[in-house]
Amino acid sequence: MLDIAVMKEEVTKILDHYKGKTYKSRKDHVLVVDSSEAPQEIVADCRTVPGIITERGCCYAGCKGVVVGPLKDTVALTHGPIGCGYYSWLTRRNKARMNEGDKHNYLPYCFSTDMQETDVVFGGEKKLRQAITEIVDIFNPPSIMICSTCPVGLIGDDIQAVARWSQEQFGIQTIAYGCEGYKGVSQSAGHHIANNGLYKNVIGTGTDPSVKKKYSVNILGEYNIGGDGWEIERMLHSLGYTILSIMSGDGSVARLRNAHFADLNLVQCHRSTNYNAELLRETYGTDWIKVNFLGVRATIKALRDMALYFGDPELITRTEEFIYGELEAIEPEIEKYKAVCQGKTVALFVGGSRANHFQGLFEEIGMETVLAGFEFAHRDDYEGREVIPFIKENADNKNIENITGQPDEKMYRLLLSKEKFEELNKEMEINYFKGMIKIMTDGSVVVDDINHYEMESFMKVLKPDLFGSGIKEKYVIHKMGTLSKQIHSYDYSGPFAGFKGAVVFAHDVAMGLTTPVWKLIKPKWRRDAAPERTLAEVL
Numbered sequence: 001m002l003d004i005a006v007m008k009e010e011v012t013k014i015l016d017h018y019k020g021k022t023y024k025s026r027k028d029h030v031l032v033v034d035s036s037e038a039p040q041e042i043v044a045d046c047r048t049v050p051g052i053i054t055e056r057g058c059c060y061a062g063c064k065g066v067v068v069g070p071l072k073d074t075v076a077l078t079h080g081p082i083g084c085g086y087y088s089w090l091t092r093r094n095k096a097r098m099n100e101g102d103k104h105n106y107l108p109y110c111f112s113t114d115m116q117e118t119d120v121v122f123g124g125e126k127k128l129r130q131a132i133t134e135i136v137d138i139f140n141p142p143s144i145m146i147c148s149t150c151p152v153g154l155i156g157d158d159i160q161a162v163a164r165w166s167q168e169q170f171g172i173q174t175i176a177y178g179c180e181g182y183k184g185v186s187q188s189a190g191h192h193i194a195n196n197g198l199y200k201n202v203i204g205t206g207t208d209p210s211v212k213k214k215y216s217v218n219i220l221g222e223y224n225i226g227g228d229g230w231e232i233e234r235m236l237h238s239l240g241y242t243i244l245s246i247m248s249g250d251g252s253v254a255r256l257r258n259a260h261f262a263d264l265n266l267v268q269c270h271r272s273t274n275y276n277a278e279l280l281r282e283t284y285g286t287d288w289i290k291v292n293f294l295g296v297r298a299t300i301k302a303l304r305d306m307a308l309y310f311g312d313p314e315l316i317t318r319t320e321e322f323i324y325g326e327l328e329a330i331e332p333e334i335e336k337y338k339a340v341c342q343g344k345t346v347a348l349f350v351g352g353s354r355a356n357h358f359q360g361l362f363e364e365i366g367m368e369t370v371l372a373g374f375e376f377a378h379r380d381d382y383e384g385r386e387v388i389p390f391i392k393e394n395a396d397n398k399n400i401e402n403i404t405g406q407p408d409e410k411m412y413r414l415l416l417s418k419e420k421f422e423e424l425n426k427e428m429e430i431n432y433f434k435g436m437i438k439i440m441t442d443g444s445v446v447v448d449d450i451n452h453y454e455m456e457s458f459m460k461v462l463k464p465d466l467f468g469s470g471i472k473e474k475y476v477i478h479k480m481g482t483l484s485k486q487i488h489s490y491d492y493s494g495p496f497a498g499f500k501g502a503v504v505f506a507h508d509v510a511m512g513l514t515t516p517v518w519k520l521i522k523p524k525w526r527r528d529a530a531p532e533r534t535l536a537e538v539l
């Protein structure tokens, strides 16, 4: 149990190392959870202090790397220097395979215009046209998606004009995303741009209502990292659901076109897909529910909510039987690993939703989350959707087009009557997400857009047994003698979702914690109690 007053004091000490503007900016991004002060407010989704060594990524990463990139039947063409394409090429471990009905999988390829200095000086449109011509010659894909990197916006290449040219020249749908790396303040802007592009050009363009079967759903914000999506599919298929599309892990443009025929949308990652969840609701009347397939209890809740939404007694019974069978199989395994992990603590710093989603899973193996934070989440991901109307727009998020959906005359339909909706809403909060702060215990720390200095400082204060984060932090943490697990790419493991995934996760954590190597590493700050340097001395 963490002491609120002690933690507040520690946070003050850490922040006191900052001066002037930096202090002013950072103090509002860090809070100690204190339910007596609820609702607590945090500052998020704004510019990082220059030079502070943030853990954030760029807008292009959010658009190409996260949302558009995993769609396997389109060629995602990076218009930019080769590094941008290369580093966003499957390092996230968004798996894909050819499933029944799939005709294409371009994910094993990395497509880039490989911009050089001369292209930056004289313009890159010619090279972009040439790349598209080659792509059509070699692959003749059903669609092409152009994703911009920083130099493209700086020199003003007209990617929209090239997309129109490509469409006319080859008759292939070509969508251009103006997702230059510097647009917005993080990956988050890229999610929004990608959502907009898919909503305008892909979703709803399918004309095959026969895809719709009983209990048709879309899964939004599930990227099949380490095979998570496949485990979710296994569960939903055995319960009799039809998955029309997944945005976008192991997903395809072909399936996304018919997403508007679904009865219900399931939102796994709220941050990256809340835009389309809302647009689908506004345009087609399709409700969405927030699900979380990470963690046993969370998975059970998601499956129960889904069954409840459809309200079919047979489906509800089938769901309970399924849950019972799965639990019977995994519980002894989880208990075995829990014996190792019990009582340990964890700090989590991940993108925009997993620092929230994984907390339940850690709790189930006996581990308490003492610090959690997001790289690029917005206030609603911390505080809940009720704050959305109060979020102030700034110059950066004004940059990104904000679309609202108009009801589609032919396709708009409501599955639930008003009364039924209200009744269920009380139980499962349809179209709502409560965010991170409400699930955390008093005295734990929430940090938005953590930087290197703060990460090291909190490591020393909280001494977690595990730091769940990404590749940028991993080895620094290891050098501190602490286990670090990559919650983005799952290191080389997975799936962690659903019932079976929980066992894989528990196994991995237990294995990591008991690795003998920790006995051999003692970081300097643990060896001698040398006086701490001030930030000014470090800089």
Ligand code: CFM
Pocket: 062, 066, 092, 187, 221, 223, 225, 269, 270, 271, 272, 350, 351, 352, 353, 354, 355, 487, 488, 489
């Ligand atoms: Fe959503 Fe993601 Fe995440 Fe995200 Fe990401 Fe990711 Fe992430 Mo890395 S879409 S916000 S931009 S859950 S790549 S699969 S792990 S930072 S917490």
